[in-house]
Amino acid sequence: MKHEFDEHVAISRRDDATWDADLAEGWVVGGGVNGGYLLAVAGNALRHTFPGKPDPLAVSAYYLSAAAPGKATVHVDVRREGGSVATAAVDLRQGDDTRITALATYGDLDRLGDDVRTTAEEPAMPPPDQCVPNTMAPPEVRAIAPLMDRFDMRFHPDHIGWAVGQPSGTGVLSAWFRLVDGREPDPISLLMVVDALPPVTFDLGMMGWAPTLELTAHVRAKPAPGWLKVRHATRNMAGGMFEEDCEVWDSAGRLVAQSRQLARQPRSSER
């Protein structure tokens, strides 16, 4: 069975360095196509670039212009290929316009071993059926964010007050997450998951779109099947910008991805 997500991130090879993609309508949010989805499309091209190194370990993307649904090309420039890791520069373009430019290091997560020593603590979440589902979003929100129809998200009730005009003010947002098409998470989909939730600034009462300047994701392990826990937090808003840290935990209780993005503060902010 082919899942929707795999169709949406599909790429076809044009030549050694160029891939064709078709950005799906269903990933629009606000004025453009979701940045995490773009990262997964570019990441999928890289996945097929390096034999034996299918997994993103680190990806740093700079967002240059808003993407629209439709044709796109992915351009890969291999910068170094070593024994265990390979690094490439990658652009996602539409016509002459570059949407994102990124650097990425790929490897094989299966070959890294299972040795884990961690002090990171899995975020506490009520069970999914005691959280707030994204299907409760009002129709006007879903109209400008069709990407929400791709997801089954269950928001932690402590940080969903913004949906009814009562943001907690702490700068945290967390949710259970899975794709509605039943596709299980993998390292490529994690590149999308780190940028799938609403901006953490919603929890600060700033309800506008928060354009990403830069996002770096580290995939730390292959995710187990099932629900993911996704937690966003911001601590420092300064000079019109804020950082958004994201952690993704799998159903086995393992920290499988970390990301940080630098984004612009929403302009239409309620303070």
Next chain:
Amino acid sequence: MKHEFDEHVAISRRDDATWDADLAEGWVVGGGVNGGYLLAVAGNALRHTFPGKPDPLAVSAYYLSAAAPGKATVHVDVRREGGSVATAAVDLRQGDDTRITALATYGDLDRLGDDVRTTAEEPAMPPPDQCVPNTMAPPEVRAIAPLMDRFDMRFHPDHIGWAVGQPSGTGVLSAWFRLVDGREPDPISLLMVVDALPPVTFDLGMMGWAPTLELTAHVRAKPAPGWLKVRHATRNMAGGMFEEDCEVWDSAGRLVAQSRQLARQPRSSER
């Protein structure tokens, strides 16, 4: 007065896209030249690339091979220049070998405004004279890490046990920091400061060199003159890799830089 640091990061323009640099002997640590110093050299070339946008806002560097003291070239490829920010790809090379490849977005921190809302808390540190100075490092350490002679560092006593074979095991390292030449911190030097302390894995009892795969730094404000507080922490070591988060606070108590790097676990690790 010209400070040593400014001489060491000096670049001269060869053409529109190429700069010459000379990597100083004094920044060697272990098997190569310190990665933060390389970032400051490349960052200095970008500083002179964009009129009116002198400050790094976000820089993501991928470390491809170890650098040696001596001649280097910095190659800048402008990817987008907008009204308030500009993004470029930049390589630092020695001969045909690329040492680091990076993406960076620059702007003008003075134009961003002083609006700050933060929940980040300044790390608690005893006063500098109650901390452990790097001048107490044994001669054999200073011999393999001449870069330490560039710094006046005062380590938090709670996380210096590794120096006497008694690491705390928590994965934290913090220090007061300033350059011995008296040069005050600025956005370019912060690119070096985020990678100046010993690897945070020292505090976990792993005393080897920890090669950086990727480092992203966000400069959030211009630092005030005086001591900086630098805090490194790691939470997750998995598959032979760990993340190292760094915060830099200035003497006015402001969070001026954040960084995260993904690094390889030291091979010669005591567990």
